Amino acid sequence: MIRIENLNKYYKSIHALKGVTLHVAEGELFAYLGPNGAGKTTTIRILNGLTTLSSGNAYLNGFNIETHKLQAKQQSGLVPQSANLDQELTVFENLDVHGRLFGMPAKKRVEKIHELLEYVDMADRKDSLTKHLSGGLKRRVMVARALVHSPKILFLDEPTVGLDANIRRRIWGLVKKIQQNGTTIFLTTHYIEEAEFLAQRVSFLDKGAIVAVDMPQNLMRRIGTWAIDRITDNQMETVYFKTREDANKYIGGQKESFTLRRVNLEDAFLSLTGKKVL
Numbered sequence: 244m245i246r247i248e249n250l251n252k253y254y255k256s257i258h259a260l261k262g263v264t265l266h267v268a269e270g271e272l273f274a275y276l277g278p279n280g281a282g283k284t285t286t287i288r289i290l291n292g293l294t295t296l297s298s299g300n301a302y303l304n305g306f307n308i309e310t311h312k313l314q315a316k317q318q319s320g321l322v323p324q325s326a327n328l329d330q331e332l333t334v335f336e337n338l339d340v341h342g343r344l345f346g347m348p349a350k351k352r353v354e355k356i357h358e359l360l361e362y363v364d365m366a367d368r369k370d371s372l373t374k375h376l377s378g379g380l381k382r383r384v385m386v387a388r389a390l391v392h393s394p395k396i397l398f399l400d401e402p403t404v405g406l407d408a409n410i411r412r413r414i415w416g417l418v419k420k421i422q423q424n425g426t427t428i429f430l431t432t433h434y435i436e437e438a439e440f441l442a443q444r445v446s447f448l449d450k451g452a453i454v455a456v457d458m459p460q461n462l463m464r465r466i467g468t469w470a471i472d473r474i475t476d477n478q479m480e481t482v483y484f485k486t487r488e489d490a491n492k493y494i495g496g497q498k499e500s501f502t503l504r505r506v507n508l509e510d511a512f513l514s515l516t517g518k519k520v521l
């Protein structure tokens with residue numbers, strides 16, 4: 244559903260994307276994970292026609308984003324990182340403007356908007372001005388807006404950044420529900436647990452290049468199953484083990500205090516890139 248081939252992007256002397264190649268299957272929930280400045284937003288902006296690529300090719304549902312721009316645009320909906328709703332319009336009006344921009348006939352548009360407002364649990368706020376909504380509610384309106392024209396692909400750029408833990412989980416539930424209804428989801432995030440919880444496959448992006456693409460379990464398995472964190476000389480060190488037995492043997496010889504835990508996706512990212520996802 245999404246095909247990216249050898250994508251490069253330069254902002255003058257900054258080489259922001261360095262030959263990114265990725266394929267995302269229909270119906271998949273794919274997480275594009277990387278630290279600040281890795282190139283996540285640049286990728287999403289290119290795929291949504293908001294900035295040009297420097298070289299390479301990209302296709303949405305088979306449509307080349309450069310040579311078949313309009314058809315490609317029709318395939319996807321975008322929830323950008325920062326809230327960009329029209330503050331002086333109501334929730335309903337924001338969605339209505341979007342539907343009009345995509346040339347939807349009035350009856351179909353209104354039906355779809357009502358259906359989506361129910362879907363994101365915002366029907367009772369349809370006449371509220373969006374400037375009066377909290378961050379979490381705004382995010383739900385943005386998700387609904389991105390779905391008005393029934394796209395096959397939904398791009399979510401850091402959908403839960405700045406939201407509290409409860410609201411974040413609510414958005415996760417909504418994202419899962421959208422995927423279960425058949426939409427392909429491309430999610431950028433620097434919240435590791437978000438990728439681990441939601442995604443079927445994850446890619447690690449570092450300084451504009453992909454360092455790994457796989458299922459979260461496989462990425463974790465590459466380094467082991469158990470991890471021991473210990474403090475030595477005021478530094479935290481983590482050691483990984485294939486089996487609990489190996490970890491126990493190691494614990495037997497320890498003098499310092501330590502924590503035994505299961506390997507998580509952050510361990511995999513750290514060991515592949517040598518840095519934390521901040």
Ligand code: ATP
Nearest residue numbers: 254257259277278279280281282283284285286433
């Ligand atoms: P974040 O998690 O902070 O949003 P990101 O992974 O989305 O980061 P990008 O915003 O895509 O990263 O930025 C990738 C690189 O390109 C960074 O070095 C950034 O400074 C640079 N960059 C992004 N947009 C521009 C621009 N319009 N002009 C110049 N440089 C840019």
